[in-house]
Amino acid sequence: MNVGLKTQILASGGAAVAAAARILAQGGLVAFPTETVYGLGADAGNADAVARLYEAKGRPAFNPLIAHVGDRADAERIARFDATARALAQAFWPGPLTLVLPKAAGAAVSDLATAGLDTVAIRVPAHPLARDILRALGRPVVAPSANLSGHVSPTTAAHVQADLDGRIDLIVDGGAVAVGVESTIVGCFETPMLLRPGGLPREAIERVLGCQLAQPPADADHDTSKPLAPGMLSSHYAPRTRVRLDAARIEPGEALLAFGAAIPEGAERASAVMNLSPRGDVTEAATHLFGYLRALDAKAARTIAVMPIPHEGLGEAINDRLRRAAVGRE
Numbered sequence: 266m267n268v269g270l271k272t273q274i275l276a277s278g279g280a281a282v283a284a285a286a287r288i289l290a291q292g293g294l295v296a297f298p299t300e301t302v303y304g305l306g307a308d309a310g311n312a313d314a315v316a317r318l319y320e321a322k323g324r325p326a327f328n329p330l331i332a333h334v335g336d337r338a339d340a341e342r343i344a345r346f347d348a349t350a351r352a353l354a355q356a357f358w359p360g361p362l363t364l365v366l367p368k369a370a371g372a373a374v375s376d377l378a379t380a381g382l383d384t385v386a387i388r389v390p391a392h393p394l395a396r397d398i399l400r401a402l403g404r405p406v407v408a409p410s411a412n413l414s415g416h417v418s419p420t421t422a423a424h425v426q427a428d429l430d431g432r433i434d435l436i437v438d439g440g441a442v443a444v445g446v447e448s449t450i451v452g453c454f455e456t457p458m459l460l461r462p463g464g465l466p467r468e469a470i471e472r473v474l475g476c477q478l479a480q481p482p483a484d485a486d487h488d489t490s491k492p493l494a495p496g497m498l499s500s501h502y503a504p505r506t507r508v509r510l511d512a513a514r515i516e517p518g519e520a521l522l523a524f525g526a527a528i529p530e531g532a533e534r535a536s537a538v539m540n541l542s543p544r545g546d547v548t549e550a551a552t553h554l555f556g557y558l559r560a561l562d563a564k565a566a567r568t569i570a571v572m573p574i575p576h577e578g579l580g581e582a583i584n585d586r587l588r589r590a591a592v593g594r595e
């Protein structure tokens with residue numbers, strides 16, 4: 266790793282893509298934009314690089330990572346697809362959908378990256394820079410969100426720099442991301458299961474499947490010995506400031522994370538106000554969620570009070586991240 270040295274930042278373009286592929290091939294760590302959030306990439310098949318990635322994030326090593334590939338043919342080299350998986354890949358790749366599938370024998374994904382599981386999480390990102398880097402490297406890249414473990418995911422290169430400067434080799438700056446929350450994760454088990462709500466709404470997936478997605482057992486979040494999506498620790502997304510949900514009235518000294526045109530009682534007393542979407546659009550709200558949480562967290566308010574967000578479309582993913590942010594850590 267690059268500890269102590271300043272991390273190089275390159276604006277998007279051919280030189281940045283070439284540098285990213287070269288550094289990844291040499292076992293280095295590169296942050297790059299995807300359409301959902303910025304990812305911190307390492308060569309999936311290089312266990313030393315993956316170990317450095319866990320170290321750079323300060324991430325517990327039992328969290329398996331998502332392997333990013335350039336297209337469906339590359340995906341079929343590392344996992345076994347059934348008809349359901351093919352239908353979902355056909356409908357939604359490239360895009361914000363991750364599929365958990367049985368890992369193929371000889372897959373170029375180290376056991377460390379999959380935390381010893383016999384399944385592998387895969388996605389084909391839609392961001393042109395991510396795809397160019399994957400194509401230039403020609404191998405799967407594991408990439409968790411490019412933040413320190415426990416922090417909210419980065420949606421700009423500046424967020425990545427704030428968390429990981431000096432800990433990784435390169436940040437490729439592609440501007441603000443389009444979606445703003447992480448990919449939706451579907452476990453392609455006997456009954457397809459929604460392991461994590463995310464940037465692709467559940468409704469779109471269920472339309473293609475022609476049936477409802479199964480829900481993980483209610484205690485799956487807490488049982489880290491037998492995890493379904495083991496990274497989904499309840500407090501995964503927590504900012505430092507306490508978060509209060511479904512706020513209908515604002516107390517003095519609270520910061521307000523608003524949604525829609527209605528102003529809650531006491532809003533004039535808020536120490537800071539940011540509105541996820543004044544016109545009440547959940548897709549727009551998703552693009553602002555992590556950036557606004559970071560900004561309000563920096564205000565040292567007593568509490569971040571969050572107005573209710575409708576539970577439809579990307580609202581399910583937003584409410585999932587907010588619920589985790591509100592759990593708080595010891």
Ligand code: TXA
Pocket residue numbers: 299301302303304305328329330331363365379382384385386408409410411446447448449450460461493494495496497
């Ligand atoms: O949008 C995204 O998915 C971003 C961008 C960078 O692609 N990546 C991301 O990665 O959110 P990360 O590491 O923060 O989250 C990966 C999630 C974790 O909850 C992990 O437990 C789950 O994927 N996961 C990975 N492999 C799994 C597997 N074999 N079975 C079940 N869950 C798995």
Ligand code: MG
Pocket residue numbers: 409410418
């Ligand atoms: Mg993450």
